[in-house]
Amino acid sequence: MSTKSTENPHFQDHLMEHHHEENFFTKYIFTMDHKMIGKQFLVTGMFMGIIGVMMSMLFRLELAYPEQSFPILELFLGKWAPDGVMSPDMYLALVTIHGTIMVFFVLTAGLSGTFSNLLIPLQIGARDMASGFLNALSYWFFAMSSVVMVVSLFVESGPASAGWTVYPPLSALPQAMPGSGAGMTLWLISMTLFIVGSLLGSLNYIVTVLNMRTKGMSMTRLPLTIWAFFVTAVLGVLSFPVLLSAALLLMFDRLLGTSFYLSDIFMGGEVLSYSGGSPVLYQHLFWFLGHPEVYIILLPALGISSEVIATNSRKPIFGYRAMVGSILAIAFLSFIVWGHHMFITGMNPFLGSVFTFTTLLIAIPSAVKAFNYITTLWKGNIQYTPAMMFSIGLVSTFITGGLTGVILGDSALDINVHDTYFVVAHFHIVMGLSAIFGMFAGVYHWFPKMYGRMMNKSMGYAHFWLTFITAYGVFFPMHFLGMAGLPRRYYSNTAFPMFDNLADINVLITYFAIIGGIAQLIFIFNFFYSIWRGPKAPQNPWKANSLEWTTPVEHLHGNWPGEIPVVYRWAYDYSKPGAEEDFIPQNVPLAEGEESGH
């Protein structure tokens, strides 16, 4: 594919003119600059993340001490926690909104939105995204969807509470639970806005990566971050529309009386007038997005950690082509495995066999990635920046969580642990922790690029260790709860004496969760403090090769003051024999007689 540069001799003058006209609103709010939009995504995602994590601390408190009174619950939940005891409806609402916020608002928009926007133009050598306007729209749809989601927390009948997957009929019928009233309608509106924003962003990322690479930046010279963001965007474009249709059909069932997902329902003493629909259809549509969504969350984190691990090991990423190949393989397979969420819905057993086969195949490219990370560390010269710490944490959680996937992907084994805490442990470790560690790694690594200042490293270390230890402390014991048969989404385990001896583990988990949650304050403080008072960043603080570090520390529209740099090599010429320094930026021409790996 040809690469072209978007040079314009008058571009620079044009930029300067605009630079002086900017006021607060054009600079920070209605900006079309990809760097600022990335920061908008990040800060909005962090805000939503705080809500999501606080919710988990509240319901963890309830799970550890069911039916006990905590004034703090009444303070936050009001009428939903009379006398400080959380109601079952509120418990379900909290787990639902926690899941929705973490999966979509934090780990999809907050992670992919932030770093795709920030890094795609900077790392491929482009002045900005293909369409700055679409990019701004993408953020504003996301912002609106966040507002609607937060508003839904305050409606009279409570927020959506049918689980983050909102399976009908539970989510379709307001009679089924209070959360399926106005809260559910707002949830669907919020998700619709979210999907529109996500699609606009993804299209933009794809077009930008394909068309706007600088001279010399062939696809095989792209940093792995860009590969990950690119494939993520493709996944999003192919799968989010299916969720959109699922959500629209659900809205029709709720508001217009159609029967896409509903049939033969007796509720509140009468038969409802729905006939001929199937709730399982919704699950097929939902998981056709839902499973690629897991990789929409995970791939950007893997891309970020590839970059961070190579840079800080001072080594080329091991097996670049295998890494790209495994991203592509995972992406392809992610479209044909959705049925493993539905082994026990009563679907044709033959389908179960097919989905078991395709699901377990994903373990192969995943194993390749894990081993390549470890080999990248081998004989490296590891620089322990906080970003590097989180990346190593990611490799650990990716392995731990990935391994239990071998069990859950096997239909015969899934029968007994489906919807138990074993699943909760699995997906929180492999997807939640890995992605959030990748996101933290990205923030620590590119903070100097975003704000021109450095974050405090000691607070970074403290943040990492507290997060790493408490995260495993929360989620690893859950495997044992699952193996004891404890179902997820239970308000309390007290109704079954067989679970009475699990109470201690629940208390332990809650302690870890609360300490881990509070530890995030270190990060938030470090983040905002460093924006204003952190030490000024040098141009290339981590001695990295990729193009973003050739831009000036002060942001300007168009990214490079002069010509866009030309690329002569891949992004991973670290510690190359014969070179004086242990890094050679991509825009450095090949020395005489030097062989280019890529």
Added chain:
Amino acid sequence: MNTVSIIVLVVLAILTLVQVMRISEVSSEIQGGKDNEVSEKDNDTQGRLMFLVGMGFVISVVVMYIVWGRLSLPEPSSAHGSEIDGLWNLSMLIINIVFFIVQPILFYFAYKYRGKKGTKAVHFAHNNKLELFWTVVPALALAVLIIWGLNVWSTLMMPENEEEPIVIELYAQQFNWTARYSGSDNALGFASVYDIEGANIVGVDTQDAASADDIVTKELHLPVGKPVLFQFRSQDVIHSAYFPHFRAQMNCVPGATTNFQFTPTITTAEIRQNKDVKRHVEEVNTIRTAQGEDIWEFNYVLLCNKICGAAHYNMQMDIIVETEDEYNAWLNEQKTVAETL
């Protein structure tokens, strides 16, 4: 008042932190602003910590297996359960081998190759043999698991019956279970939500001849050693019939009938004598006595395992597995649909 004091405390805490940061900032400026860069000392400390905490994690996993391993479900009480458990054990063995090899290597490398001044990393960009090796080995291990897994799955889902299974309907509604036995003809009468009325809670069509000998109960009794074909229905939202002790689970979907077949192999009386179950009961009863609650006697239980509303966490039914004679005696005491409706 409480709220105000909390806000004041938080604001004060933030202000204190900012002041502390200012002081460290000033002292760092005095030292030439270098103390925020990653130093050799940082690499050394953090590399060592990686090893310590990483190995600590791996060891704590061993401890968890020792301390909490006993919490796992007791031996399966169904014929197919031992096949699932066999596959489970092999899968667990494989993933544990990988875990206990790869995690220590990761943290060891993180420690061993911590940055030191004067050393240079080795430029090692790819090695096809190595990569082929760790593509093929997982592929082989997975091939074993896939083939075995699919085998078990098809025997579960398409059982070959030597004798005709007893047909029992499990009917789910917010938030309880009802069982309907097919009676002497071993055929369930037609039922639908449109026939629900008064005492006819599961909507049996009384005009259907097959329904006359159906028996609707709130208890689930099963004969040991006989295959039972469960048919699941739901009247409102999706529920999931979860029989953890029998390694069985199936969703109950409104508007459709799903099914699952298994053969109970251990009676309730026998499983109460199982040493793992005895220990479990003892442990639970120690806790319950301390909290002043009733003593618990072990029973098989059916749980709802798909979020279904506020009382989802308490949607249950006891299951009693007994000898065929006891089962028949119990069933004969129950009233048929013809008698009750």
